[in-house]
Amino acid sequence: MRLTHVASAALLGILSLAGTANAQSGSINVTANVLSPITVASGQALDFQNVTPGVPKTVAVTSGNAGRFDISAASSTPVSMTFVLPTDLTSGGNLLPIASWSGNHNTSNSPTGTGFTPSAGATGATTSATGQLFVFIGATVSPGAAQATGVYNGTVQMTVIY
Amino acid sequence: MPWSRILLFLIGLAIWAGPASAQVTVVGVRDLTFGNVLQGVRSTVSPADPVRSGMWDITAVLGARVRVRFTLPNRLNGPAGAQMRIRFRNNSAIAVSSAPSGIPVTFNPNSGATFRLQTSKRFFVFLGGEVNPAGNQAPGAYSNIVVLTLTVF
Numbered sequence: 001m002r003l004t005h006v007a008s009a010a011l012l013g014i015l016s017l018a019g020t021a022n023a024q025s026g027s028i029n030v031t032a033n034v035l036s037p038i039t040v041a042s043g044q045a046l047d048f049q050n051v052t053p054g055v056p057k058t059v060a061v062t063s064g065n066a067g068r069f070d071i072s073a074a075s076s077t078p079v080s081m082t083f084v085l086p087t088d089l090t091s092g093g094n095l096l097p098i099a100s101w102s103g104n105h106n107t108s109n110s111p112t113g114t115g116f117t118p119s120a121g122a123t124g125a126t127t128s129a130t131g132q133l134f135v136f137i138g139a140t141v142s143p144g145a146a147q148a149t150g151v152y153n154g155t156v157q158m159t160v161i162y
Numbered sequence: 163m164p165w166s167r168i169l170l171f172l173i174g175l176a177i178w179a180g181p182a183s184a185q186v187t188v189v190g191v192r193d194l195t196f197g198n199v200l201q202g203v204r205s206t207v208s209p210a211d212p213v214r215s216g217m218w219d220i221t222a223v224l225g226a227r228v229r230v231r232f233t234l235p236n237r238l239n240g241p242a243g244a245q246m247r248i249r250f251r252n253n254s255a256i257a258v259s260s261a262p263s264g265i266p267v268t269f270n271p272n273s274g275a276t277f278r279l280q281t282s283k284r285f286f287v288f289l290g291g292e293v294n295p296a297g298n299q300a301p302g303a304y305s306n307i308v309v310l311t312l313t314v315f
Contacts (some may be wrong), residue, residue, distance in 0.1 A: 021229075025311040026188035028216045030248065032196035032205070032238055032304045034295050104277055162198050 001148040036131065038160050043068035043109075045155065046137055048089075051096070054145035060138045061104040061111045065138035069158050070109075075131040081105070082159050083118040088151035089141065096152045102138040111136040118156075133160075185223055185283070188312045192217035194289055202297035207291035209256040209268070211218035216289035218310050224283040226314050230257065233309040238293065241302035248306070249291045260284040 005025035008104045046067030051057045073079055106113025108129035116123045118137060127133045137156060194216030199205040205215045222228050228297060232255070237245040252270035259265075261282040269275035271289055281283065 015175060021313045021315050022186065023311055024186045024188040024314045025309050026190040026218050027291075027307050028190035028218070029193040029308045030196075030216070030235065030291065030306050030308055031193055032246065032293050032295075033198050034240065034246065034299050034301050034304060035198050035200055036301050037200055083163075133291070162200075 007116055016051065033114075035077065035162055038071065038073040038079065038162070040158060040160055041072075043070040043071040043134070046051065046139060048139075050144050051141060051147075051152075053143050053147040056099060056140055056142045058138065058140040061102050061115070061136040063138065067139070067156060068109075069135040071127070071133040071135065071160055073127050073131050073133065073160070073162070075129050077131070078124060078126050079133065079162055081123045081125060081135065082121070084157040084159075085119055086154035086156070089154040091150035091152040094148040094150060094152070096147060097138045097142045097144075098154075099107060099142040104136045104138075105131060106134050119157060135158045144161050174315055185221065186312065187219075187221045189219045190216070190310070191219045194291055194308065196291075196293050199293055199295055201295050201299045201301070204292060204294045206292045207290045209254055209288040210266075211290060216227060216308060218287045219284070220287060220310075220312055221284045222279055222312065222314050224281075226283075227276060227278050228315070229274060229276045229313040230255075230269075230287060231311045231313070232271045232289070233308040233311070234271060235308065238304035238306045240304040241300055244300035244302070244304075245249050245272055246293055246295050246304050248300055250289070250291050253289045254292075256288045258286055258288075260286065 008066045029098045044067060047065040048057055048059055049065065085101055086098060088097050103118040104111045104113055105125045125133055127135060194205055194207060195214045196205050209215050235248060238248050240246055245308055250271045253268050255269050255271035256266045257277060259282045289308060
């Protein structure tokens with residue numbers, strides 16, 4: 001069974017002249033929702049400050065030393081957040097293991113919103129009526145008893161999409 | 163030709179045309195939906211998209227030639243009078259018979275197309291498109307209407 005495409009303009013003309021055409025119409029809507037772009041700013045670095053060899057140290061999301069990302073997007077819109085997290089902080093060739101991660105997102109600049117685990121995969125959140133979202137990151141480092149002294153650092157990368 | 167014969171002919175024509183008119187239906191069954199689009203980022207919906215393409219369910223007359231024409235907008239209307247460009251490419255429409263062996267036919271919705279309904283009186287038309295929001299496009303919901311007109315010969 002086929003639907004044959006008649007391409008001939010001449011044929012169309014002949015058919016139109018026949019005068020037996022009858023027409024029916026039906027409509028549909030076309031819709032789109034324009035969203036403003038998402039921007040992610042590094043609000044504050046996650047800072048463990050001084051760490052003692054052999055003694056784990058935790059920076060909670062509620063700590064003043066927690067990391068923070070500031071997100072600006074469309075108002076009251078769901079977004080999805082994913083993270084690339086280091087397994088160690090580094091100082092030259094020395095490694096300082098990171099044992100765990102914690103997170104909290106809120107529509108205001110306060111770590112009293114919804115807790116989540118950044119290492120667990122994509123996390124959903126909704127922006128505020130003004131399009132803002134704040135994400136706080138904490139973690140625990142586990143220095144060895146013979147941890148080499150020095151300044152250790154790493155990078156946390158967050159990706160936000162609609 | 164005597165007037166009585168002409169009158170008889172016209173009556174016959176009217177009777178012949180009547181049932182065909184009653185059998186023709188054009189029903190819009192699915193909106194063309196772009197969903198979320200970003201400022202400055204072009205967004206395209208394929209006519210083959212099973213969720214977002216527009217769709218009509220059409221029934222005409224078996225064996226008839228039919229012409230599909232669209233009334234297409236070139237703008238979507240948004241908040242506070244904002245408008246967003248929309249366009250339809252030469253491969254943005256597909257027609258396919260309801261028959262199991264129906265082969266999709268791609269055509270240009272800007273010019274329409276004519277088909278012969280060889281083995282099934284029912285067929286479907288799908289429509290895609292492309293929106294191109296400006297970099298400063300006002301956020302919000304945009305919409306417009308597409309009309310499909312089917313002419314049966």
